Amino acid sequence: MGAYIGAKIIVGGEVYGTACFADTEPREDPFVDAERFFVELIARLGGHAIERRSYERELTQREERLNEQREIYRAVIDANFDSVFRFDTDGTFTYASESVRDLLGYSPAELDGQPITVTHPDAQTTEWAWKQLSQILSGKPAEARDFPLKAKAGHIIHTDIRGVPVYDGSVPESERSEDDIVGIQVLVRDATERRQREGLISVINRVLRHNVRNEMSVIRGWADMLAEDLDTEQATKVTAIRAAAKRLLDLTESAQQIEQNREISPELEPTDVMPLVNRIVTECETRYPDVSITVDAPEEAIAETLPRVEVALFELVDNAAKHGGTPASVEIDVRVSDLQVTCRVRDDGPGLPNTERGVLEAGEETPLVHGLGLGLWLSYWIITTVNGEIEVTDFDRGTTIEIRLPTPSRE
Template structure:
């Protein structure tokens, strides 16, 4: 009898332990569901939909919102290769070029990537990809061997692409027409300048100079359009030769200017070749708007934080309204600059993860470019 009673106690203990485990599992499931809902809410707020793909490039998950955007239900996509959403072979090759670095442990962001809807039309998306690691491996022990797939977070970029395409066309047409018309004005103003004398010749010169300024404006607008979507793509570059070429060109175009340079023989910064455009805009602006004659000083220093390039002139300074535009990076009907040179410098420097600062005083203006240190 005692043996039966002991067995009964053991069996009751087993039941109690099993019930405890069942309750713990149920509580854990509720907690995971709450976390998943929070996660889905964040994803829905930040992205249009989410995919997961395995190492073979097949969909293992698609969020429900994919149906509204691409016309496929999640069930239709799961198990299918990514090529089912890609409009042509070139896009398939591009997709794998972007996917492979993620399987090497990198994160990736691709803009304006085309996807084909179930109905046929192509839409454009911004896609952020991150690796998915095997859950059983602790985060601090993970290697690329533990990557089992990729998560792709997708946002609709079609309307932005259409809007930017329209803006680009308008800009090209306006620049083309402006160059043609200003060329005619400059030509006739030059003829009048040579034939007239006194106050009339001065007026012709004013017309010609104003037309030249507008032509410079169209050229700056073109360069802004070229650089506006550039990603950093930074790498260590010795900018000393770049600076030397820029200063040599300045001395050729502005022989009346006094140009001094104080810089180390080697100056390595994390940057890009397009920095040369920004440097030219800065020194050219200093020579054009400096004193009479212009005095341009270029100082380059290397600090623990990076590289600092300071260009000083002896001119009257940058108009306050121009500085307001640069500080706010927004133009309004009441706040706008007459030129785009400073905008171009700002755009390039910030695209290089750098900083731009302008200071004006009684003795002239200093434009300072700060570039990040080499990694």
């Protein structure tokens, strides 16, 4: 080339190319400052234009991705929850999904800026809600079952809710703490139909239990009188009648226990399992003096659970004592790790039938026709509703059932 002048085009801090002027013919006069400044200006303007175009393209792509994520989020919420609320850290509504119209009769705009108490039917509800909000603001999700909300028209709607903290988006996830929480998001599901259905089941359950207990008491009473009047051989048959009546009475008691422990939104707390185990052993040794019960456990075993796990553990030990060998031998083994407390109950009996194993392996309801199956169902229900796990493990002899409970968080 005979003449050339150019300048680098910088995009994003890196060289993108050049802006230049060239000719095949030589130039007689040297380039002056104004010409050099003009070329630099063209290069800078070109770099800025390219940066702006790239930024606009990236912004468009980000917006498309964000819209796609919003749509996925909306679809998930619509499929699983009736409404979504967001509050600031002071408990003031900052957002309500459009579906709140159908749930509570408010428009989203009517709730915006209102305190959460506007949807509470009484002070007791508010007190309980603030306790849950405090937990969420410490970084831990919270759940509630049959939580009452007052609709705009004044009637009460019972809901299942789950609240989670909302963090400052500018803080990396790995660095977040409770100081970075800027709000609370609550997912709400209308529980009215489920509550009505469970109420009906509860009434039927109580009526059936009452009638069965009354009729079985009559049967046992007549059986006792027959046993006194009959000879030894015939009295043996009466003993079978009395045993069957007792099993049915025990069945009604297990059904009552299940109903009393059906709550599925517990507030877990650090609980020492060992006092529960010791009480169970003492009671079972009193009930079954011929049964050998041994315990291998530490002095303390703290789990994040509730004291009602004692009912589940008792069912397992009691069943092992009743259905183990002759006489039965029961071993209770408790181990503690950083993540969980493990309790194993082992007997030397004939092993758990497959129909009963299904209760613990899949939570199947069909084995409820068996007395033993109902006790196992009660254990399964309680353990799984306190975030625990329960299963039948394979050993050389008898039956071993293992319960795993989480340990308290060390955060």
